[in-house]
Amino acid sequence: MRHALYLLQLENQLSCQLARELVSLIETVPYQQTTIELKLLELLACTQQKNHGLIQLMQTTESTDVEGQRQRQFQFSQCLNQLICDWQQHREMNKLGQQFLPLLRHYLVEVQALEQAFYQHILRQISSATSASLDHSQHAQTPT
Numbered sequence: 001m002r003h004a005l006y007l008l009q010l011e012n013q014l015s016c017q018l019a020r021e022l023v024s025l026i027e028t029v030p031y032q033q034t035t036i037e038l039k040l041l042e043l044l045a046c047t048q049q050k051n052h053g054l055i056q057l058m059q060t061t062e063s064t065d066v067e068g069q070r071q072r073q074f075q076f077s078q079c080l081n082q083l084i085c086d087w088q089q090h091r092e093m094n095k096l097g098q099q100f101l102p103l104l105r106h107y108l109v110e111v112q113a114l115e116q117a118f119y120q121h122i123l124r125q126i127s128s129a130t131s132a133s134l135d136h137s138q139h140a141q142t143p144t
Contacts, residue, residue, distance in 0.1 A: 001057070001060065001061070001122070001126060002126055004053065004056070004057050004060070005057065005119065005122050005123070005126070007053065008050065008053045008054055008057060008119075009119060011046065011049060011050035011053060012050055012112075012115060012119075014046055014050075015043060015046045015047045015050050015107075016108060016112060018039055018042055018043040018046055019043060019104045019107050019108050020108065021039060022036065022039050022040065022043060022100070022104055023101060023104050023105065023108070025039065026096045026097060026100060026101055026104075027097075027101070030093055030096050030097070031093075033091060036096070037084075037087065037088065040080070040083075040084050040087070040100075041084065043080070044077065044080050044081060044084060047073075047076065047077060047080070047107075048077055051073040051077065054069065054073070054115065054118075055069065055070055055073070057122065058118070061122060061125060063118065063121075065118075069114075069118075072111065072114070076103075076107060076111065079103060080103060083095070083099055083100060083103065087100075
């Protein structure tokens, strides 16, 4: 489980990096449309991959909020996908600032806060399981 969490955190770091790069590109050089489009597609693919791993880990750990997380991830991916499709068809510059920036900022702040809380919960579970395992092995090795 520790390895799955590590991989998930790496994917999360990449998706956050992409989202921050997109915010910067949109704010500073919105005319680099090809670069923005490629980054958007990369972010969509990255978040979908990460979300799949997140849901699997939540199911493995029997997290109580699996369905809520699935719904939030679906809504984010659906919204991002729709905005990308619209962007590819119309290339309206004002949509970058009006629609993409709020979505990306929401992802970087609110979605990340929820995911970080889940990661901390899993790390505590792993730590507790490791401590209990060590205590058990120490008691088993102690001569009576």
